[in-house]
Amino acid sequence: MNAPRRRADATENRARILQAAREVIVNANEVRLNEIAKRAGVGQGTLYRHFPTREALLAEVYRKDVDDLVAAAPELLAEHEPLPALAGWLDRVAEYAKVKREVFAAVEAGVWQDLSAHSLGPIGEALTTLLDAGKAEGVIRPDVDARDIILLIGYLTRLEPAEWDARAHHLLRVILDGLRRHT
Amino acid sequence: MNAPRRRADATENRARILQAAREVIVNANEVRLNEIAKRAGVGQGTLYRHFPTREALLAEVYRKDVDDLVAAAPELLAEHEPLPALAGWLDRVAEYAKVKREVFAAVEAGVWQDLSAHSLGPIGEALTTLLDAGKAEGVIRPDVDARDIILLIGYLTRLEPAEWDARAHHLLRVILDGLRRHT
DNA sequence: CACCTAAACGGACACGTGTCCAGTTTACTG
DNA sequence: CAGTAAACTGGACACGTGTCCGTTTAGGTG
Structure with a gap:
């Protein structure tokens, strides 16, 4: 590496x-x-x-947390259907963002940099795994990729602590509804 | 005022x-x-x-643009069904963000400040109008508000110019799908 | 072992943002 | 019309980020 x-x-x-x-x-x-x-x-x-940037440093410091997050994806997939697995994973991401908001922003920036370098990075790969599973079963629309999700959940960065409980989870549901393949 | x-x-x-x-x-x-x-x-x-901030200044400089955006909401509603009206309005927002990305970020920050002060602000009101119309006809889920939408479309700020065409419009559709009330 | 070179080093510096406060101006009051 | 409190002004200053460049040193070469 x-x-x-x-x-x-x-x-x-x-x-x-x-x-x-x-x-x-x-x-x-x-x-x-x-x-x-x-x-x-x-x-x-x-x-x-x-x-190069403060984000790069913070992201590296918390690399272990990121690894845990990444590792959770296949575990969730093993235990649940694709859609609940994705939902659970996103919930976990949100939970993480709630507690360590600065780190989350850093990680997000890091992911974004990876993507600029035409590499998905670990997080992107975890997300791709989850999405692919859902696509294979036809429950997730095929025209979305990891990057799309990362962009969408970026709102977590901007959420005020005061309104976190009211919106974070709820908006995740809205997004998931948008990702579902509606029969 | x-x-x-x-x-x-x-x-x-x-x-x-x-x-x-x-x-x-x-x-x-x-x-x-x-x-x-x-x-x-x-x-x-x-x-x-x-x-107070650079954003506040920029937002004020481009207040006219904002006004135009706000004015477009009722016009769209008069001509189209609520859902297409909302879609059209969001498209317009995206178009604006594409051309004047810095300004868009500023406007977004401004809106956010308004909301902190428990005031929707013009943009928030325009959005609310659109959403309410959709809710009244039962085509938009009742549990979302203007703030939710603003948070979701915040991804426009982070989009690289290179990937704009590929993702901006597309993600708007995904979001709209999430906002729809699925029968 | 002496020498060489490219990588790595470190800290001064440039830059922009936002704060602070002592002095000044305004508009109201008696 | 003078007095006064509040509002406004302006620029020096504090602070953090990120860059630049002269100096050092690792690690290979003859």
């Missing part, structure tokens, strides 16, 4: 940056890139080379 | 800021708030008091 021929010190620095970021995130609630760089003992330039 | 008792000089300054903003927008393609303030002959503080 990593570029070939990376210098050893670079790898180490990258690790230290991530470590510092984790510490800053849990200790302070303000996440300042400069502070992370300082705490990691590197210059801003180094930080920015490893992670 | 304006707050009562505004000082005359303040009104004038506000007008000059808008004027300057218009000029900057058409001349340069970079819209820097500082530059606008300078050109208007006011300090940044003044600019920021009149328009």
